[in-house]
């Protein structure tokens with residue numbers, strides 16, 4: 001059923017997921033009838049959407065439930081990068097590199113692979129093989145993409161931390177969203193945004209919404225907190241664009257993912273030693289304000305990288321050190337859909353290690369769900385946010401619109 005046009009939409013969370021939802025909504029609404037606001041606790045793209053790698057791959061979800069997210073998003077990114085004038089988007093080839101202790105493979109690989117073998121990959125390593133030719137793998141720098149979406153659609157960003165929703169009873173069984181409560185970042189005062197639609201898209205902190213919606217929905221979540229580093233060459237030389245996925249290196253306990261960026265820096269994650277942050281900690285706002293990097297892992301990853309690249313060993317410098325969390329549900333799949341019993345409430349979270357790559361497809365799907373009553377572009381069934389909520393089968397009463405049986 002086609003939903004009536006909402007008046008005030010609030011997207012909670014200004015990462016790439018929330019911003020993509022807002023951007024896709026902005027393309028479909030009549031701005032004289034509907035407002036869209038992003039409510040962001042710190043700053044847009046201040047968490048994983050500013051500090052993640054930005055790598056994407058069209059076919060790496062093939063055969064699984066996320067295939068359509070990978071494929072649709074990959075195509076959308078190519079068009080949107082042009083639409084937004086995003087300089088950091090490009091397709092690039094990918095190599096698989098196993099660790100090793102001599103540089104014999106460099107010449108062999110250069111002869112075999114030609115330009116796909118980047119000039120800076122000139123140190124010690126083992127086997128090298130091609131994972132992607134550069135047709136179905138690409139990258140963006142996610143912060144640039146988020147900023148461009150906000151700028152292009154002139155999206156209003158309210159800085160404050162959501163603490164709950166206001167509702168009105170409709171018929172004793174269902175409630176309707178009437179507002180979103182938040183603590184204003186500057187004044188520290190409690191404020192209210194009028195809203196008949198709210199979409200919770202707050203990365204690992206999406207699980208906070210359990211409390212906002214009277215615990216009618218369970219949102220399991222683990223935040224996987226990882227350090228990442230950025231290297232650059234001292235003389236700012238042009239950096240050949242080939243990404244690397246490296247095997248586990250027991251000398252450094254790393255499994256590096258190496259992404260050279262168009263600004264000639266090299267982003268590196270997969271540096272090991274991640275911390276696992278529980279749902280309860282996330283609900284209490286763990287690492288929302290500050291997310292500290294692990295110095296021991298910075299050193300290990302830098303050494304692992306310099307082992308593979310004598311160019312960077314001799315002429316490189318560590319440019320940035322940072323940490324962020326990827327949001328992971330127990331089945332590692334995202335949750336996207338309606339909150340049962342709360343008219344106008346939606347969840348879009350747990351996008352795990354592909355939250356940047358999938359963001360355009362998820363943004364489109366959620367915008368369709370909100371404005372048209374169903375997602376036409378993506379089948380959201382495998383991602384039903386109610387799949388973790390315990391329900392008792394059989395006849396009986398309803399818990400906020402869901403059958404929960406006699407016993408409840």
Ligand SMILES: Cc1cc2nc3c(=O)[nH]c(=O)nc-3n(C[C@H](O)[C@H](O)[C@H](O)COP(=O)(O)OP(=O)(O)OC[C@H]3O[C@@H](n4cnc5c(N)ncnc54)[C@H](O)[C@@H]3O)c2cc1C
Pocket residue numbers: 012013014015016017018039040041042043044045046047048049050051052053054055056160161162163201202203204205206208224225226227228269270288324325326327349350351352353354355356357358
């Ligand atoms: C090291 C690392 C590398 C990665 N590399 C890649 C990659 O190469 N490709 C890829 O596709 N994915 C990658 N990912 C995963 C990707 O970064 C995430 O899946 C994605 O950024 C999640 O986006 P998000 O918008 O859901 O969450 P986030 O980016 O975490 O944004 C959530 C936002 O919500 C805000 N917020 C939280 N609580 C509230 C509240 N109560 N009120 C208001 N605002 C709130 C936060 O301040 C934050 O800005 C990587 C992740 C990590 C950790």
